[in-house]
Amino acid sequence: MPKTALVILSSPRKGSNSSALGQAVAEGFTRAGGEAECLDLSRLDIKPCLACNACQRNGGRCAQVDGMFNVYPKIKTAAVLVLATPVYWFSMSAQLKIFLDRCYALLAPTEDDAPPLAGKTLAAALSYGDKDLDSSGARNAIRIFEDICHHCQAAWGGFVHGSATERDTFVNDQKILGKARALGKKLFGS
DSSP states (O other), rough: OOEEEEEEOOOTTTOOOHHHHHHHHHHHHHHTTEEEEEEEGGOOOOOOOOOOOOHHHHHTOOOOSTTTTHHHHHHOOOOOEEEEEBBBBOOOOOOHHHHHHHHHGGGGGOOTOOOTTTTEEEEEEEEEHHHHHHHHTHHHHHHHHHHHHHHHHOOEEEEEEEESSTTTSSSSSSHHHHHHHHHHHHHHHH
């Protein structure tokens, strides 16, 4: 069975730059020999976590049956998880934050006690409207992703990023897309 990657596209905008980067990471991963699936959160009805802790009492089964229901198995089977997000208000998109909050269910105690993200590789693709990682707040999102890796015993696979304010800016930018494809190839080898 080939190595798999799940690329989470979290922009609410069509033609988003973060989605272009995420799709290019997936392309690099598949060109290297893996299988990648891009999952567009804007097409799923994912409700915020209720903080009811039902998932922690029920072996990771969330009390809510919504768009996340079919995503949990994909996360569990993927070797690589790529988070593609625009930077809004100095961090990730609200869609990605809700998705990550709902991943709390994956931390529930299981029969084998192995954290579901342990041994996986996590990476990111970020677009932002300011001049660099620090002034845009992208560094804040990266820090959160690194903290998630540490907490969940996952490996940090790195990130690709770029500045753009208009839709479709990265679609024809072969330099930034090349960097994203290179990240995908690297992630396949990780």
